[in-house]
Amino acid sequence: MSAQKRRGRNRGVSEPGGHLALLLTGIVSAAYLGVLAAKWSASPLTAVGDALPLAYFLAGALGLGVAFLLFGFRPDRRLLFAALALCGIGVAVQFRFHMHATAPPEGVSRYAGLLGMAACALAALLFRGDFGRRLLLATAPFCYLAALAVLAAMMLLGRRFRGGVFLEGGINPTELTKLFLVIAMAPFIANRRKEFSQTIAGIPFPPLHVAIPFAVLWLLPMLGLVYLRDFGMLVLCSGVLVVMLYAATSRLGYLVAGLVLAGGVTVAGYHLTPHIATRVTAWWTPFRDPTGSSWQTLQGLSAMYTGGAWGIGLGAGSPAQIPVASTDFIYAVIGEELGFLGCLLVVAIFLFLFRAAFDTVDRQPEGAGRLLAAGLAALLALQTLLNLGGVTKAIPITGVPLPFVSHGGSSLVTSFLALGLLLALGAAPAARPKSAKPRTRQKAER
C-alpha cells in the first residue's frame, strides 16, 4: 500500500522511480519476515506489537516521501533510498534486541528512526535551495558554540555507561558535535582557501595568522572529547577535518599529514592511556587475551565465520554472544545471518550512498557549500569505515556506530540530520528538471 502511494509521487515526473520504493519495501519486509519467523518458531507468543517496528519504519518512510512531495522537493533519490534501505535493514536485524528491552536506553530509541526521519525531513526542507544553503552556512558560528556547549554539558552532567558518556535516558548528544563542527569549519576553511593552499617544500603550511586561530578553534572541542574519553569521535572529527582541508585545497599533503598524525597520536595514546593501549593490543595480538580485551572482536569474527558465504538466515543467528552487538557490532550480526554476500550488498548500498553524497559536492555553486557537502559525505563515509574496520579487526575498535544501521537513538538521529542536509544541498534546482536519459544527453552535449 505504502509503495503504491509513493509510486504515485513520481507519476508526474518523466523518470521511473516507484520501483525503488517497491524494492525498498520488499527488502525490508523480507528481512523482517525472516526475523519474525525465527522468533515465532522459538516462542509461540505472538503479538501484533511484533510487527510494530516494521510498521513504524514504513510509515516514517512514507511520511518522508509525502512531505517531500507536498513541498515539491526533489532530492537525489540514491541518497534517500540508500539511507532508508540501510535503516530498514537495521530495523530488521535489531528486532530481537527490542524484545526484552522496555527500559532505557533501548526503550527510548525505539522511536529514534521516526525521530530521525522527521529531523531529516525538517533539515532538508528548511535548508533547501540557495536561500537554505546560505542560512545553513550563516549558522556556522552558532554551531561551533553549540558544539562547545554540548561538550561542556556532557562533562558536567554526563554519566559513564559501557565506556561512553550519556545523559539521563541514555541520550548521547555528543554525537551532534561532529555535525556542528563540520558546519562550523566549512565556511572558516572556505574563506581561507588560499592560505590553506600554501605549501613549504610540499608540506601544507598555512601562514600563522590563519594556522593559530584554526588550531585553537579545533583543539578546544578535541580536548573536550579527550576529557570525555570519546576517542572514536575524536578520530572521526579529525579525519573529516583532514578530508575537508584536502577537498578545499587539493593538497595531498593534508591526507598524508593526517595519516602521520593519526599514527603518532595512536602511538602516543598507546603509551599514555591504558584505554587505547588495551584496544591496540587487543587488535594487534587478539589471541593474547582472547577471553578479555579481545573477546568482543573475536566473538564478532566468530559470528561472521558462522555465517560464512551465505549466512545462516535472518533471525537464525545468536547475536547475544557478542557484547553490545546491536550498536557497534551490528555488522557482525549481518555477517552471521546474511553471510559475506549480505555484507557485500550492505557495503554496496553504502557505496551508492557515498557516491551520491560526494556528487552533491559538485552541485554547489561556491566554496563553503562544497566544503560542507564534502564534510558531511566524509563524515558518513569515515564513520562507516571506522566501524567496519573495527568489527572486521582491520583496525583497532574505535567504538563508533554504523550510520543508519546501528541501534542507538542519538547516532541515528545525527546520521539522518546529516542526510537531510546532504539532501538539501544536493536537491535539483526547481528550474531544471532532470532528463529521463541523463547520460546520453550529457554525451550529446559534448
Added chain:
Amino acid sequence: MQPDSPNELFRAAAAFVAAHATDVVRGARFAFFILAGLFLLALWRAAPAPMRAAGARGRPPRTFPFLVLCFLAILAYQATWQLAGFTRPAFIAFMRRHSHRTTNPAESHARGRILDRRGAPLAVDDAAAGRRTYPLGPACAHLVGYADPMYGLTGIENADDQSLSGAGASALEDWRAFGQGMLDHARASGNDVQLTIDATLQARALELLAGRPGAVVGIRPADGAILIMASSPSFDPNRVDPARLNRQANTPMFNRALQGRYAPGSSFKIITACRAAEAGFKGTIDCPAAGYTPPGYAKPIRDHEYAEAQRRGSTWKGHGKLDLEEAFARSSNVFFARLGPQLGASALNDIAARFRFNQPIPIFTGSSGSVAADASAFPDLSPRAVGETAQVAIGQGRLAVTPLQMALVAAAIANGGTMMAPQCRARQPRETLSQATTPAAAKRVGAMMRGSVLHGTSRRANIPEVDIAGKTGTAQNAGSRDHSWFVCFGPYTRPGLALAVVVEGGGFGAQSALPIAVDVMRLAAKQGWPALAEPALGAGTTEGPRRASPGSAPPRGASGPGRAPQASAPTGGKP
C-alpha cells in the same frame, strides 16, 4: 474466522509463519538477496546527470575511488576471517572453546590426520561414524593420545590441537578443497601432522611387551627421529574412559616411555665406561669375590655371579684382574664400583650433564603445546661421598632414568658421541642436542657393547640377521622384582636404530628385555635398513594426497631427495 478481528487474523498468519519457520527464514534470505541486488541495480540507474554548478571552479579532488579501495580492502580482510577463517588455527581453537552458538562450524571441521612416517594413519576422522578413530588401537595410544569430546585431549592430539583443528599450509596445497571450504565451512579440514613413528615396529614392540608393564623406545641415531615409543600396558583410544582405566592395574594411561623413571642398573655402565674411555683408562682393576665395600658402607657391592653361585650352593672365585672391555662385557659391578670413585664425582657429574640428565627433553613442539620426556635424575655427587659415587657408577643409588633417556644414550654412542635432538614430528631439521662424548670414546664404548653381545652378558642378542651392540641392565628396586633393561643399537657398522627396552619386574636384563629388543631389531632388518636410515627430513615423499583413503599410503623414497649422511659406524662420528 471473524472478519472484524484483525488480531485473530494476525495470529493465524503468525501461526502459519511459525509452522513453516525454516522455509520462511530460508525464503526470506533468498528474497533479500534478490531484492537487494535489484535495488542496487535501480540505484545505479537512478544516478542523475553529473551536474556542475555554475560557480564551481576547477576539477574537484577525487576522493570516491580511494574510498571504494578502502572498503574493498576491508571486505578482503573480512573474507580472510569470514570465508577463510579455517586457515587461522588459533581462531578456530577460540571458536571451538568459546563460541556457544547453535551452529558452530569450527566444531564440524574434519580434524587433521596424524600419520606415521610412511603416511599410514594413526588417527583419522571417521566421517560415517562421526568420531575420531585410531587404526592402530592401543599400539600408539600414549604418544598420539586421544581427542574425545568428553574426556578432552592428550598426547599429540593435545599438543598440536590448533593445527589439527584449523587448516593452513596443507589445506592451501589443494586450491579446490580450499575453495570448497570457503563456501562451505563444514568441508574445511585441519592440518595433517606426520610423525616419525614407524607403525609396524611400534605395533610389534607393544605386542612383544605382551601386557607386561614396560616400555620400548627406538631412535634413529643419525637424526634423532623417534621410530618407536611403546608403553605397556596400553589402552584403546577408540574406547577411552580415564576413570575406568585409572582403576585398572598397572596404570595403562601412564606413558612409561616418557614419564616412567627407573633405576638404570648396569645399562648405566655405558655412561661410566664413556667417561673412562674419555680419560683414556687402560689399566685393570682387581675384582674379588668378596666384592668392594665403599668407605662407610656395611654391605659390599658384589658381582651377580656371586649371588648365582650362592643360590646354587657353590662358591665363586671372583673375576680377578679385569680391564675395562672385559669388565663391561661381564658387567662387573665390583669393577665399575671401584672405577667410579677413581674417575671422580665431578667427572661423573660432568658426563651426566652432557648426556642431558636432570632436564626434560622435548620431543614434539606443536601449535598448542609440547610433548617432552621427564627429566632423568642424576644426583649431584660430592667428592667426599665415595660410596654414592660407587653406587651411581653401577647404575644404582639416586638415579632415575626414562626409557627415552637410555635410547638417547645408545643413539649417541651409535652416532659417534653426538646426541641428536629427539624428534617425533617428521620432516624436521636435524638438530644436535649435545656432544655427549668424544668420537673416540664413543667408538670404544660401541665396541664394548658389541663385545657384550659377542661374548658377554648380552650373548643372546647375537643373531645372524643384525650385528647388535648392546648392554643389559638389571635394576634393583626396593620391594619388588628387578627391572629388566636392554639398551642397544644395530647394525653395529651402520647404525639404523637405537633401542631401549625396559620390563618392570622382568628380572635379569637378558631375560625379559633383551628378547624384545632382538625381535624388534630383526623386524627392522627385515624391513630394510636403507629405508630406515633415510632421513625424516626428506620432503615430498611421505604425505599422500589429502583426502586419500586411509591405507593408500604412497611408497616412500621413489623420488626422494638425497639421503642425509649416515652414521657409518661408531667410528665415523660427526663431532
